[in-house]
Amino acid sequence: xxxxxxxxxxxxxxxxxxxxxxxxxxxxxxxxxxxxxxxxxxxxxxxxxxxxxxxxxxxxxxxxxxxxxxxxxxxxxxxxxxxxxxxxxxxxxxxxxxxxxxxxxxxxxxxxxxxxxxxxxxxxxxxxxxxxxxxxxxxxxxxxxxxxxxxxxxxxxxxxxxxxxxxxxxxxxxxxxxxxxxxxxxxxxxxxxxxxxxxxxxxxxxxxxxxxxxxxxxxxxxxxxxxxxxxxxxxxxxxxxxxxxxxxxxxxxxxxxxxxxxxxxxxxxxxxxxxxxxxxxxxxxxxxxxxxxxxxxxxxxxxxxxxxxxxxxxxxxxxxxxxxxxxxxxxxxxxxxxxxxxxxxxxxxxxxxxxxxxxxxxxxxxxxxxxxxxxxxxxxxxxxxxxxxxxxxxxxxxxxxxxxxxxxxxxxxxxxxxxxxxxxxxxxxxxxxxxxxxxxxxxxxxxxxxxxxxxxxxxxxxxxxxxxxxxxxxxxxxxxxxxxxxxxxxxxxxxxxxxxxxxxxxxxxxxxxxxxxxxxxxxxxxxxxxxxxxxxxxxxxxxxxxxxxxxxxxxxxxxxxxxxxxxxxxxxxxxxxxxxxxxxxxxxxxxxxxxxxxxxxxxxxxxxxxxxxxxxxxxxxxxxxxxxxxxxxxxxxxxxxxxxxxxxxxxxxxxxxxxxxxxxxxxxxxxxxxxxxxxxxxxxxxxxxxxxxxxxxxxxxxxxxxxxxxxxxxxxxxxxxxxxxxxxxxxxxxxxxxxxxxxxxxxxxxxxxxxxxxxxxxxxxxxxxxxxxxxxxxxxxxxxxxxx
Numbered sequence: 001x002x003x004x005x006x007x008x009x010x011x012x013x014x015x016x017x018x019x020x021x022x023x024x025x026x027x028x029x030x031x032x033x034x035x036x037x038x039x040x041x042x043x044x045x046x047x048x049x050x051x052x053x054x055x056x057x058x059x060x061x062x063x064x065x066x067x068x069x070x071x072x073x074x075x076x077x078x079x080x081x082x083x084x085x086x087x088x089x090x091x092x093x094x095x096x097x098x099x100x101x102x103x104x105x106x107x108x109x110x111x112x113x114x115x116x117x118x119x120x121x122x123x124x125x126x127x128x129x130x131x132x133x134x135x136x137x138x139x140x141x142x143x144x145x146x147x148x149x150x151x152x153x154x155x156x157x158x159x160x161x162x163x164x165x166x167x168x169x170x171x172x173x174x175x176x177x178x179x180x181x182x183x184x185x186x187x188x189x190x191x192x193x194x195x196x197x198x199x200x201x202x203x204x205x206x207x208x209x210x211x212x213x214x215x216x217x218x219x220x221x222x223x224x225x226x227x228x229x230x231x232x233x234x235x236x237x238x239x240x241x242x243x244x245x246x247x248x249x250x251x252x253x254x255x256x257x258x259x260x261x262x263x264x265x266x267x268x269x270x271x272x273x274x275x276x277x278x279x280x281x282x283x284x285x286x287x288x289x290x291x292x293x294x295x296x297x298x299x300x301x302x303x304x305x306x307x308x309x310x311x312x313x314x315x316x317x318x319x320x321x322x323x324x325x326x327x328x329x330x331x332x333x334x335x336x337x338x339x340x341x342x343x344x345x346x347x348x349x350x351x352x353x354x355x356x357x358x359x360x361x362x363x364x365x366x367x368x369x370x371x372x373x374x375x376x377x378x379x380x381x382x383x384x385x386x387x388x389x390x391x392x393x394x395x396x397x398x399x400x401x402x403x404x405x406x407x408x409x410x411x412x413x414x415x416x417x418x419x420x421x422x423x424x425x426x427x428x429x430x431x432x433x434x435x436x437x438x439x440x441x442x443x444x445x446x447x448x449x450x451x452x453x454x455x456x457x458x459x460x461x462x463x464x465x466x467x468x469x470x471x472x473x474x475x476x477x478x479x480x481x482x483x484x485x486x487x488x489x490x491x492x493x494x495x496x497x498x499x500x501x502x503x504x505x506x507x508x509x510x511x512x513x514x515x516x517x518x519x520x521x522x523x524x525x526x527x528x529x530x531x532x533x534x535x536x537x538x539x540x541x542x543x544x545x546x547x548x549x550x551x552x553x554x555x556x557x558x559x560x561x562x563x564x565x566x567x568x569x570x571x572x573x574x575x576x577x578x579x580x581x582x583x584x585x586x587x588x589x590x591x592x593x594x595x596x597x598x599x600x601x602x603x604x605x606x607x608x609x610x611x612x613x614x615x616x617x618x619x620x621x622x623x624x625x626x627x628x629x630x631x632x633x634x635x636x637x638x639x640x641x642x643x644x645x646x647x648x649x650x651x652x653x654x655x656x657x658x659x660x661x662x663x664x665x666x667x668x669x670x671x672x673x674x675x676x677x678x679x680x681x682x683x684x685x686x687x688x689x690x691x692x693x694x695x696x697x698x699x700x701x702x703x704x705x706x707x708x709x710x711x712x713x714x715x716x717x718x719x720x721x722x723x724x725x726x727x728x729x730x731x732x733x734x735x736x737x738x739x740x741x742x743x744x745x746x747x748x749x750x751x752x753x754x755x756x757x758x759x760x761x762x763x764x765x766x767x768x769x770x771x772x773x774x775x776x777x778x779x780x781x782x783x784x785x786x787x788x
Contacts, residue, residue, distance in 0.1 A: 004307070004315045007298075011319060015287075017770070018677050019323045022283045025673040026327025026375075027334055028666040029276030030367050034335025036269025038359045039342040040262050046352040047181065047258055053353070054119040054178035057084070057218035058249055059227065061234050064242025065213050074217065077233040079225030084117045085214035086110075087204055092630070092637050093169070093195065094159040095150055099623040100643045101474075103194050104160060105180075108201030109141075117218050118179050120198050121353055125154045125173015130200040137168045138199055138207075141175040145183055145351050146195030160197075162207040164633050169197060181350050182257040189349050192647045193639065217246075245508055245517055245570050258350060260739050267736045271729075272447070272663070277370065279443050279670050280327070281378030282436055283677055284320055288379045292316065309388070316383045317376070324375040328368065335359065335367075338662065345655050423709045438718045440674035441760060444667045445722025446729050448756035449748060451663025453730045456752055457744040458656050461588050464533050464745075466645050472500075472529040473622060476629055477612035479636035481572075484608045486634045493628045495621025500529045501610035503597050508568040511557045518553060520567075522597035529614040532594055534586040535745040542596040546582030552740065553591040554584045569604065577603055588743045664759060671763035679711050679771040690775065704775045708768045715764045719757050726756065 012019055050056075068085065075083045087108035095102055109120065109128065120141065128139035138160075142152060152158075156171045175198055184190040205211045217238070221230060227248050234246040249255050292299065302312055336359060343357040427434045478486065481503065490499045503522035508515055523530050525543035532540040532548060540548060549559065559565055559581050567577040585594075601608055617625050622640060629635045683690075690703050727748060734744050 004302075004311065005318075008315060008318055008322070012322060015680075018287060018680050019326070021669075021673040021676050022280065022287065022323050023327035023330060024669045025276060025280045025283060026324055026371060027330035028669045029273045029280055030328055030331025030371060031334030031338060032276060032666060033269060033273035033370070034332055034359060034363060034367060035338040035342060036265050036273075037363055038335060038339040038357065039346065040265045040269060041360050041363065042339070042343055042355070042357050043258070043265075043346055043350065044262055045358070046350075046355045049354075050176075050181065050352050051178050054121065055117045055220070056178040056249070056255075057117045058221040059219040059230055059234060059246055060249075060252055061217040061219075061238055061243055061246035063215050063217070063238050065210065065215060066217075066238065066241035066243070068212050068214060070237070070241065071214070071217075074219070074234065074237055077230060077237065079222050079227075079230040079233075080219055081222040081225070082116060082220040084218045086216045086218070087201055087208070087210055087214055088216045089162075089204065089208055090637060092161045093197075094630075096158070098150075099626060100193065101626055101638045101640050102192075103637055103639065105194070105196045106140075106160075106162075106204055107196065107198050108204040109198050110201050117220055118177060121176045123174045123176055123353065125171075128172055128198065128200050131203050137170050138162075138203055139172045140169045141173050141198040142171050143180055143183055143196035143351070144174040144176055145191040145348075147171070147174045149191040150195075161630065161636075162204075163209070165207070167207070169199075176351050176353055178254075179252070180254055181352065182254040183351070184257075190644060190647045191348075193644055217243075219246075239574065242571075245506075245568075247517065251517070260742070261346075261349075263739070264737050267733065271733060271736070272450075272666075275443060275447060275729075276666065276670065277374045279440055279674065281374045282440055283378075283673055284323070284375055285378040285381070286433070286436065286681065287677060288316060288320060288383065292383070313383050317379070320375050320379045320383075321372070324371055328371050331371075332359070332364065332367065341658075345658065420709070422706055423713060426710055427713060434714065437674065437678045437714045438721060440678075441671060441715055441718035441764075442722035442725050444671035444674060444763070445719060445756045445760055446726035447667035447670065448664050448759050449723060449726025449752055450730050450733065451660045451667065452752040452755055453726075453746075453748055454744070455656050455660045456747050456749045460745050460747045462645065462648070464535075464537065464588060466641060468537065469531055469533045470529075470641055471531070471616070472614035472641060473617040474615045474625060474629075474638055474640055475612060476615065476635045476638040478610070478634050481606065481609040481611050482634050484610050486632075487610065487613055489632060489634075490613055490615060490629075493615075493625050495618045495625045496615055497618055498529065498616040500524045500527055500614045501597060502530075502612040502614060503600055503609060504611050505600065505604065506570040507593075508570060509553070509557055509593070510566040510568065511559055511563070514557050516553060516556055516591065517570075518591050518593050520547070520593045520595055520600060522595050522600035525596035525598065527614075529616055532585050532587070535588055535743065536586070540583055540585045540594075542594055544582075544596075546595065546599070547579040548583045548585060548594040549581055550587045550590070550592045551584045552738075552743065553593065554581065556591070556740075560584075572604075572606070575604070579603070586743075588745055591740050664755075667756075668759055668763055671760045672767060675711060675715065675760075675764045676767035676770065678714065679707065679767055680774075682707055682710065683771060683774060700775065704772050707775065708772065711764065711768060711771075715760060719760065722760070723753050723756065726753075 066085075071083050071085045074080065089106045091104050091106055093102040093104040122141060123144050125141070128141055131138055146152070147156075152171055154171055154173055158169045158171070160167055160169050175196075177196070177198075180196050182189070183194055183196060202211070205213070217234070219230065219234065221227060231246045231248060235243065238246070250259070299312060303309075336357075339359065340357045343355065347355050476490070484501050487499050487501050490496060500523070505520045505522070506517070507520055508517050523542060526541060532542065534540065542548060547565070549557075554560065557565065561581055561583060563581050564578055565581060567579050569575040569577065597610070598608075615625065622642065626638060626640065629638055690707065693703050693706070694700070727746075730748065731746055734746050737744060
């Protein structure tokens with residue numbers, strides 16, 4: 001073994017604790033990078049594989065009722081390679097032993113076998129068979145996520161309301177479909193409250209008087225075809241049958257949620273590891289710079305013995321690479337473990353036939369490249385400065401610094417004891433080193449703030465949506481718009497305190513060349529059961545406002561308050577309206593539009609109609625009220641706010657807590673790495689000074705106080721700076737994560753700042769204990785040996 005290699009091993013052995021903490025910081029950065037991007041790649045790979053296997057369609061459309069013969073005309077549209085029609089209906093489902101409202105999407109399967117598109121994969125059991133006329137039982141395949149959440153097995157029976165008649169669904173198996181990789185209501189995961197049921201198409205058609213007809217269309221595009229042209233042609237052909245607007249895959253609910261998750265995770269998987277690796281580069285630079293400064297005599301001796309500058313520089317570069325490679329290996333291992341965990345969390349939200357975590361080779365190559373470049377960039381200047389030293393200069397001690405009174409002393413601050421004055425002088429006289437130390441600790445604080453921000457944001461979103469905005473207990477809706485007399489029937493149900501009518505209308509908003517599909521949601525002018533709440537908790541009253549748009553929808557359409565917008569109504573008879581934007585509201589979920597219901601009915605010219613009803617109940621009467629709504633023929637479905645909130649929190653809240661915990665652990669590693677390395681290096685540099693003070697009669701506690709007091713002051717300065725950095729980084733991340741579906745409000749609670757401070761203080765205390773032990777064991781004789 002070469003002499004320099006033996007020196008390398010000896011140096012690593014002597015500084016093993018510092019090397020380990022730096023390696024852990026590197027591992028945190030690489031681990032976060034590999035975790036996020038490998039999980040996202042696994043998710044995207046499973047999606048693409050299932051889309052190909054299930055022949056997922058490119059364009060979708062819904063109609064009220066169209067004859068099967070119309071499908072042939074759709075196939076002649078330029079750019080259409082294949083057309084598939086089916087029958088789908090939404091229905092209320094009753095699970096034995098549970099009073100929770102459940103919504104079921106019933107989809108008709110053709111008897112000839114698998115569909116050409118949107119194929120249904122039977123994961124367990126068999127395909128459903130047709131039933132004899134008059135039979136109350138219907139066989140069905142059930143979506144795998146719903147069956148697992150509800151504990152259903154082949155042979156389980158459920159009750160369903162089909163076109164006013166209660167029937168029995170017999171589960172014959174579970175299935176998966178590329179249309180329902182994500183299953184939930186209104187963009188929220190809810191495998192307990194929403195299920196998909198694939199039944200024999202003829203049986204479903206008979207139940208809804210839809211023989212020889214369809215109400216859903218899926219289209220596969222020909223190679224090179226224009227999606228927009230096909231959508232326009234499809235919309236025109238389906239218009240006579242109650243179809244107003246087709247939409248591409250990018251607006252399909254399941255794909256939209258899946259695509260948003262991939263985009264968001266790629267943002268987080270890039271930003272956070274960049275912070276970790278930046279801190280690692282800073283630590284490596286500090287450690288190498290100060291290590292070399294303590295080995296000036298060794299460098300001079302090596303040069304005097306004939307070692308060239310290249311060999312000496314390579315020696316210190318090997319030291320850096322040894323630390324980095326350990327961190328890289330730990331990071332990849334950590335990425336595999338956490339990536340598998342994250343993939344498991346995804347598997348509860350997104351359902352695939354096969355979904356396994358895998359680390360792509362390109363990701364390993366990029367990880368190695370990023371790590372090496374970061375390490376070299378962080379230490380190259382320090383190494384270059386060392387090898388440029390002439391042997392005679394390196395043999396001499398560093399020139400004493402030019403000191404002057406500190407800023408506090410020049411400002412006339414009095415009353416500092418000698419120990420505090422020494423600490424302040426040492427920090428101020430080395431501004432670059434002190435600033436970098438403060439920046440490193442501040443980065444740890446910022447990461448903890450960012451990690452726990454998501455928990456705060458979810459809490460605010462849930463509180464805003466389920467407490468401030470939705471003040472209803474139960475919401476029911478009708479299959480068709482009905483007269484408002486149905487509201488009076490609901491007021492007489494047991495336990496009902498108040499009922500308010502709603503009307504939702506599907507529309508296209510058009511402003512010049514810009515077009516967006518949405519719903520106009522009509523509520524009572526001064527509704528007590530629903531309020532339009534912005535991200536700051538302020539209410540926008542609908543009475544007299546006209547059309548109220550969320551700010552993101554207004555921005556996408558290029559509209560401001562006072563502008564007119566053309567509105568194509570996509571329900572009932574064909575109509576085009578001109579409405580004035582009366583206000584905008586900065587909501588957190590969706591691209592929404594609101595009007596007060598009487599004004600909406602007036603501009604539509606349909607009379608006093610409603611499509612849904614919000615109900616406020618007496619405490620403890622929810623089950624009774626839900627049961628009573630089943631007897632009302634006008635009620636097509638119902639959902640409970642408390643049930644949806646409980647189902648949402650079981651998945652989302654838990655996932656957020658897990659991710660926050662992981663980020664806090666990473667930040668703790670950074671805090672320990674920065675604080676401990678600063679303290680250890682300061683001890684190495686000032687061992688002569690500390691030993692001199694001990695000889696002069698200072699106690700161990702007093703000597704430790706000088707060094708650890710500087711550490712405490714660095715942490716004290718870093719805490720407010722780190723909190724401000726966390727606030728700024730959070731704003732930047734939120735802007736990058738902003739989408740049509742979600743907007744995270746930047747609300748950072750006091751507990752988050754307090755938790756970040758506590759995390760760093762604990763890391764500092766642990767580091768201080770280790771350093772204090774080393775100070776107590778300081779060999780004064782060895783430390784006082786110095787050069788003439």
